[in-house]
Amino acid sequence: MSVFRDTPQFYSVFAAVCAAAVLLLAVCMRGAGWLLWGICLVPLFLLSRGYAKVGVPPFYVMDVVAVFALLATLRMWGPQAFSERRLRWFRAVAVGLAVMTGQAVYRGVAAGYPDAFKGVILGLYPLLGWFAATWVLTRPVEEAVRLRWVLYVPTVGVVVELVLGSPLPAAARGLYLAIAGAFSVQTRHLGNSRLLLWTLVGAALMTAIASKRGPLLAVVAAMAATALASRSSRRRTARWPVLSWSLATFGVIAVLGFSLSGESVSDMPVVGGLAARVSRSHDPNSEAGANVELRMEMWQEALRVVREEPLLGAGAGHPIDVIGHGEHLNAPRAGPHNSFIGYIYYLGWPAGTAMALLVVATLRRTWRARQHLAAASWFGATVGVAVTACTNVAFETTYIGLPSWLVLACAYALVGVPEGREAADGSPPTAATGRRVPAGRSVAGTGRPQHISLAVAARS
Numbered sequence: 001m002s003v004f005r006d007t008p009q010f011y012s013v014f015a016a017v018c019a020a021a022v023l024l025l026a027v028c029m030r031g032a033g034w035l036l037w038g039i040c041l042v043p044l045f046l047l048s049r050g051y052a053k054v055g056v057p058p059f060y061v062m063d064v065v066a067v068f069a070l071l072a073t074l075r076m077w078g079p080q081a082f083s084e085r086r087l088r089w090f091r092a093v094a095v096g097l098a099v100m101t102g103q104a105v106y107r108g109v110a111a112g113y114p115d116a117f118k119g120v121i122l123g124l125y126p127l128l129g130w131f132a133a134t135w136v137l138t139r140p141v142e143e144a145v146r147l148r149w150v151l152y153v154p155t156v157g158v159v160v161e162l163v164l165g166s167p168l169p170a171a172a173r174g175l176y177l178a179i180a181g182a183f184s185v186q187t188r189h190l191g192n193s194r195l196l197l198w199t200l201v202g203a204a205l206m207t208a209i210a211s212k213r214g215p216l217l218a219v220v221a222a223m224a225a226t227a228l229a230s231r232s233s234r235r236r237t238a239r240w241p242v243l244s245w246s247l248a249t250f251g252v253i254a255v256l257g258f259s260l261s262g263e264s265v266s267d268m269p270v271v272g273g274l275a276a277r278v279s280r281s282h283d284p285n286s287e288a289g290a291n292v293e294l295r296m297e298m299w300q301e302a303l304r305v306v307r308e309e310p311l312l313g314a315g316a317g318h319p320i321d322v323i324g325h326g327e328h329l330n331a332p333r334a335g336p337h338n339s340f341i342g343y344i345y346y347l348g349w350p351a352g353t354a355m356a357l358l359v360v361a362t363l364r365r366t367w368r369a370r371q372h373l374a375a376a377s378w379f380g381a382t383v384g385v386a387v388t389a390c391t392n393v394a395f396e397t398t399y400i401g402l403p404s405w406l407v408l409a410c411a412y413a414l415v416g417v418p419e420g421r422e423a424a425d426g427s428p429p430t431a432a433t434g435r436r437v438p439a440g441r442s443v444a445g446t447g448r449p450q451h452i453s454l455a456v457a458a459r460s
Contacts, residue, residue: 119316174215
């Protein structure tokens with residue numbers, strides 16, 4: 001049995017069984033869309049790479065479940081897929097990336113590049129994001145609010161990996177916690193700090209297990225961006241809860257006390273490894289210093305190679321031949337460790353530029369609507385995704401790519417400006433439904449919201 005488990009046939013059978021199970025659920029149960037998306041994302045946040053890579057490349061169980069989630073809700077989002085004006089530019093970029101990915105994968109396979117089929121993700125996930133965002137726009141906000149418990153799962157995943165002693169994919173964990181952290185700031189504004197505290201615990205555990213700079217930076221950037229966007233001229237200065245101030249004070253006292261004790265900084269609990277890594281960042285002979293230098297070399301090499309094919313790119317799976325400290329950087333067959341450069345490298349300058357402009361447009365849209373708490377959270381989550389994309393293969397790896405594109409698509413759509421005028425009672429329609437808000441209820445961002453809203457009020 002153990003020998004069979006390591007064969008592709010085992011994963012094919014397992015994928016087929018899972019696909020049949022989720023299809024049965026989709027047919028037999030109400031709310032199948034949310035259920036299937038939960039089956040897709042909850043195990044991903046919990047097990048990360050271990051779940052995302054179950055299957056036969058480039059087809060994974062996670063992707064199969066996502067496709068079934070879209071098929072189960074096709075009658076809702078299908079008629080609006082090409083007519084929804086709030087997604088017209090996102091739709092154009094997604095289709096363009098899919099077309100460019102097709103030719104890149106074909107050229108990569110013809111050239112015999114390693115893992116050329118893996119490049120399918122470059123064009124598949126933007127399409128999944130487009131379809132999912134179109135579907136979300138058809139649903140009442142209350143449906144999404146019921147799934148807010150999913151934001152607690154990323155920290156649970158860190159705890160599970162700590163208990164099991166399994167390798168921690170720090171970049172993925174940092175991305176998951178960054179998304180949860182952005183919305184935890186929103187819940188704190190609503191007077192509930194549980195998610196904020198829980199996410200901070202997850203970030204501390206992640207830092208203790210894997211002393212990486214990038215993942216923690218993504219979490220901090222997402223939460224800081226949300227807090228910054230939440231401070232509009234018409235809202236009083238944000239007040240952090242007493243619990244958060246207590247944690248910050250305790251942390252400062254702990255750091256000062258440890259420093260005065262004369263112990264080595266690397267022995268400091270939780271942040272010792274990170275502090276030591278940062279202190280050695282200037283040393284080119286250390287791993288921390290070498291990583292920065294080697295990434296720069298990879299980016300330069302990627303941009304040099306793409307000059308030969310500026311319109312079509314180097315092709316999916318094209319290896320990056322950069323050697324540092326006697327080892328090939330592309331030994332794990334990863335990309336150039338920068339998604340923006342990665343899209344340029346594989347698909348060419350037009351596709352890479354369109355993808356970068358889409359991220360910028362999403363940040364601009366969410367920032368302009370920042371007076372709404374949910375828009376501020378989507379802005380912070382997008383910042384976390386962008387920070388991760390600057391130093392990792394955030395948009396072209398299975399366990400990071402799907403949540404990244406879902407965040408980007410939903411942030412772009414739910415903060416869009418829908419057609420129509422404001423309601424007669426002065427409350428604008430929500431971007432998710434376009435329906436008038438019943439009297440006596442408050443739309444997220446127009447007063448003190450009564451629940452956690454994943455959509456925001458439309459701007460006229």
